[in-house]
Amino acid sequence: MARHPEICPACFARLEAEAKRCPRCGALMAELSARDYREKLLRALMHPLAEVRMRAVIALGLRAEPETADALAQCALSHPTDVVEGLEVVERLRDWPKTEARDAALIRLSAHPSRLVRRAAARACSIIANRGLIHA
Template identity: 50%
Template sequence: MRINYCGHCFAEITPEVQQCPFCGIVLQEWAYSLDYETRLIHTLGHPLADVRMRAIIALGKRGDPQAADPLVRCALRHPIDVVEGLEIVAGLRRLRPGGARSKALDRLARDHPAHAVRRAAAEVLTGMADKK
């Protein structure tokens, strides 16, 4: 059986629901009221790892530095998912240069519980410093 989720609060809902019984959002109206980048950032809170992963990859490819902090929060919310953490580091590397990208990578290099994620973030920071 397929499980559907409210796009706003991520509560489990049945496919025919038009308005979420948990948060009250009218699903179609809410989805169309947000730009694509905002929806991707919001999707980082989804309970399913594969849905979050698609958003992580898309945000990295878009390169918008505004995604830096939400990506870090996602990585720290799911510290056991090392693959997701490494993809977040890769996505941060692809963001346009700026302070937000450097701060995000520095935070992961210091604070992420997984050694592999800390090391990957530190390596990207070192590579960025070498290019200067």
Template identity: 35%
Template sequence: MNHHYCPLCYAEIPIGSVICPVCGRDIEAWERETPYYDRLIWALRNPHSEVRMGAILSLAHQGRADAAGPLADCAARYPVDVVQAMAVLDAIARLPAGKDKRGALEKLSHHPAHAVRVSAAEKREVLS
């Protein structure tokens, strides 16, 4: 039997499910009523790295300053995925300067991965 995942709670559910049997949410209504930007932010929590990466790249192109914090949170939530964290830094670098961007870079300057810490510090220095 084929399955896919609820976009809200990420439980494995049968293909074609309209209501998630785990969280009880109406999947189609949520996708129809939730703005694209908000769905991208939510996708940063997806357990599948390829879904998160797609959201990271899309958010970089959205160019909204308020995406910086959720992007940094994504990198912190999955600290072993250094490639993803570097993509997050590249996405944040493309966002407009401001307190959101500075805060996100500050958070990532404490990331467990050395490469991420160094890159975040360098990008933060450029803002100063």
């Protein structure tokens, strides 16, 4: 029998090492293990531990897939007191190629509760607009 992480990747509940199904949410460990990497990273953005979320932010940021921009912005907005995470999301999005999704995410982040994140997002929008890199 395969060993699984002792935390359910779907709901983050503690599991027995040999559990096949999560007792809290009912997720099957074999199905969760078969998910693609991007889906696992997107799921990690909802993790209660900031370190896990930050690793996912960095990995998704490096992948620069436009369909993940909204999830990155939502992660930063869902954790308004984690300013470092919010700034990292802005920095990663700023470096992406020009897409509507990237621009929309940066615009959303310009309304972040943290003034530092708001300013960084507004600055990123201004820089990419000045370089002609904003999606028209």
